[in-house]
Amino acid sequence: MGWEDVRAEVLRRIRARDWLPGAMIPNEEALAQEFGVARATVNRALRDLAESGLLERRRKAGTRVAALPVRRATLEIPVIRQEVEARGQVHAFRLLDERMALPPVPVAGQLGWASGAAKLYLETLHLADGKPYAHETRWLDPVHLPDPRPDFASISVNEWLVTHVAFATGDIAFAAEAADPRSAEVLGVPQGAALFVTERTTFTAESAITFVRLIHAPGYRMVTMV
Amino acid sequence: MGWEDVRAEVLRRIRARDWLPGAMIPNEEALAQEFGVARATVNRALRDLAESGLLERRRKAGTRVAALPVRRATLEIPVIRQEVEARGQVHAFRLLDERMALPPVPVAGQLGWASGAAKLYLETLHLADGKPYAHETRWLDPVHLPDPRPDFASISVNEWLVTHVAFATGDIAFAAEAADPRSAEVLGVPQGAALFVTERTTFTAESAITFVRLIHAPGYRMVTMV
DNA sequence: CAGTGGTCTAGACCACTCG
DNA sequence: GAGTGGTCTAGACCACTGG
Numbered sequence: 001m002g003w004e005d006v007r008a009e010v011l012r013r014i015r016a017r018d019w020l021p022g023a024m025i026p027n028e029e030a031l032a033q034e035f036g037v038a039r040a041t042v043n044r045a046l047r048d049l050a051e052s053g054l055l056e057r058r059r060k061a062g063t064r065v066a067a068l069p070v071r072r073a074t075l076e077i078p079v080i081r082q083e084v085e086a087r088g089q090v091h092a093f094r095l096l097d098e099r100m101a102l103p104p105v106p107v108a109g110q111l112g113w114a115s116g117a118a119k120l121y122l123e124t125l126h127l128a129d130g131k132p133y134a135h136e137t138r139w140l141d142p143v144h145l146p147d148p149r150p151d152f153a154s155i156s157v158n159e160w161l162v163t164h165v166a167f168a169t170g171d172i173a174f175a176a177e178a179a180d181p182r183s184a185e186v187l188g189v190p191q192g193a194a195l196f197v198t199e200r201t202t203f204t205a206e207s208a209i210t211f212v213r214l215i216h217a218p219g220y221r222m223v224t225m226v
Numbered sequence: 227m228g229w230e231d232v233r234a235e236v237l238r239r240i241r242a243r244d245w246l247p248g249a250m251i252p253n254e255e256a257l258a259q260e261f262g263v264a265r266a267t268v269n270r271a272l273r274d275l276a277e278s279g280l281l282e283r284r285r286k287a288g289t290r291v292a293a294l295p296v297r298r299a300t301l302e303i304p305v306i307r308q309e310v311e312a313r314g315q316v317h318a319f320r321l322l323d324e325r326m327a328l329p330p331v332p333v334a335g336q337l338g339w340a341s342g343a344a345k346l347y348l349e350t351l352h353l354a355d356g357k358p359y360a361h362e363t364r365w366l367d368p369v370h371l372p373d374p375r376p377d378f379a380s381i382s383v384n385e386w387l388v389t390h391v392a393f394a395t396g397d398i399a400f401a402a403e404a405a406d407p408r409s410a411e412v413l414g415v416p417q418g419a420a421l422f423v424t425e426r427t428t429f430t431a432e433s434a435i436t437f438v439r440l441i442h443a444p445g446y447r448m449v450t451m452v
Numbered sequence: 453c454a455g456t457g458g459t460c461t462a463g464a465c466c467a468c469t470c471g
Numbered sequence: 472g473a474g475t476g477g478t479c480t481a482g483a484c485c486a487c488t489g490g
Contacts, residue, residue, distance in 0.1 A: 176402030194420035
């Protein structure tokens with residue numbers, strides 16, 4: 001009887017409605033005795049179920065079955081090259097633009113960059129088997145780059161950052177947007193086409209590193225297994 | 227020195243590039259000695275970092291810093307009512323259609339339903355402060371419903387399922403799609419508008435329960451904190 | 453203040469897998 | 472075969488928080 005068995009049995013009782021949504025379940029010590037395992041083993045199992053949103057735990061208050069379970073889905077976000085290669089296709093990219101420029105106010109604001117400070121703008125087209133796969137536009141604080149800058153025409157910005165900059169946190173957002181003229185041209189789709197967009201902001205402990213928008217070619221789906 | 231401190235210190239060394247991407251790090255016992263904690267405490271910290279994709283661990287092989295860290299983002303997918311109420315708005319919904327019908331072949335196929343078997347089709351419009359929020363279309367195997375069926379005009383299908391059916395697993399997909407005539411009409415947007423679509427398939431241990439498409443009103447964003 | 457979960461420890465054995 | 476992570480145990484103390 002390992003912790004995964006304990007988890008399975010608890011899960012079974014929830015599913016069988018032995019323990020109803022919103023109801024308390026026995027405390028760790030009671031379950032440990034019933035299953036004949038140490039309390040730490042029960043703790044491990046219940047902690048896991050709580051992390052996945054099926055249980056709610058509070059000291060002193062005890063453990064209850066979540067009334068309205070929040071589904072938690074984990075997305076894996078690999079570098080684009082891996083994503084393309086995982087589909088059995090060949091990845092390539094073209095650096096379309098690279099220059100210092102003033103970031104738009106909303107971007108500077110979200111990243112906490114002083115307005116009026118020029119940052120590095122990079123525009124890249126990713127290809128899968130030679131066909132447009134994603135249109136990437138990125139603002140990057142050059143303070144995180146060595147002098148001279150890496151040659152982003154030969155190594156993708158993202159891969160350089162991932163292997164050379166210690167990034168800490170960030171947030172990711174997904175949205176559907178109508179293709180603007182530039183993305184439409186680059187991806188070879190009609191203006192206004194519905195495109196899947198990923199936006200990522202990345203910070204180190206102290207300061208913002210980069211803001212990137214990935215505009216995916218039509219048909220892109222993001223899938224998760226629960 | 228708790229396990230979170232150990233995790234923080236290991237993270238610091240990765241960020242400081244003391245330990246380079248792809249490189250091995252000391253084993254648990256060595257770290258336990260260095261930090262003056264039990265091996266189980268180090269294990270907890272390293273396991274956590276491995277789950278978030280920063281470390282790769284294998285028995286006998288040891289622990290190494292991930293060469294190309296896979297970002298893992300966790301999405302919380304609450305019931306729509308909670309989502310709307312979290313924005314400080316009032317949730318309401320209207321059941322637009324409810325009937326037995328033959329599901330489209332791709333749907334039946336994905337759910338493992340015999341072709342030619344009629345299932346329950348439900349169409350719902352969700353409102354936030356009275357304005358269209360999401361257009362929901364759903365196929366549901368009535369075998370999971372009591373007789374007579376719940377009154378889905380007064381309790382939303384999703385909430386009924388979540389509190390009454392023990393669902394096990396499922397997958398979730400996100401995509402951008404152009405508004406079809408029906409969704410455009412119901413949501414009050416032009417045909418062809420770019421809309422964010424969520425598709426969920428839900429299974430019990432034995433059989434498929436439901437397939438649901440949520441077509442969100444324009445401007446919808448799905449956000450995650452890493 | 454008292455009950456519950458959260459964590460730590462020291463030691464042990466097991467499971468996997470590299471060499 | 473041997474080294475590493477994975478897990479379990481029994482006991483202890485701590486931290487939070489409900490009554």
